[in-house]
Amino acid sequence: xxxxxxxxxxxxxxxxxxxxxxxxxxxxxxxxxxxxxxxxxxxxxxxxxxxxxxxxxxxxxxxxxxxxxxxxxxxxxxxxxxxxxxxxxxxxxxxxxxxxxxxxxxxxxxxxxxxxxxxx
Numbered sequence: 001x002x003x004x005x006x007x008x009x010x011x012x013x014x015x016x017x018x019x020x021x022x023x024x025x026x027x028x029x030x031x032x033x034x035x036x037x038x039x040x041x042x043x044x045x046x047x048x049x050x051x052x053x054x055x056x057x058x059x060x061x062x063x064x065x066x067x068x069x070x071x072x073x074x075x076x077x078x079x080x081x082x083x084x085x086x087x088x089x090x091x092x093x094x095x096x097x098x099x100x101x102x103x104x105x106x107x108x109x110x111x112x113x114x115x116x117x118x119x120x
Contacts, residue, residue: 005058009110013055016102017048020091027088037090040077044091044103047073051110064114071107078104 024042077092096103
């Protein structure tokens with residue numbers, strides 16, 4: 001793959017990475033006490049930034065790995081909240097319900113797109 005080969009994924013994830021990192025910064029400045037949800041939002045934002053870089057560079061294997069990590073993270077966090085509720089929502093809470101379910105939809109769409117796109 002050549003540089004910039006996944007422009008659509010790059011733009012989508014850049015938008016959402018900005019949203020998640022902004023959320024984490026806002027929560028760090030306005031919340032106190034248990035900051036686990038804020039840490040989770042920041043981790044999600046960092047994963048999204050890595051996906052942006054890998055999509056921009058056309059690094060297919062790393063991009064697939066990043067999307068899988070994101071998908072697993074959303075599922076694990078969302079399911080674990082049924083057992084251990086967080087004091088407030090993280091970006092991945094409720095399968096990304098606070099973000100129109102994009103955290104669960106984007107990695108699935110991205111993986112489907114990558115597996116349907118021929119390798120070069």
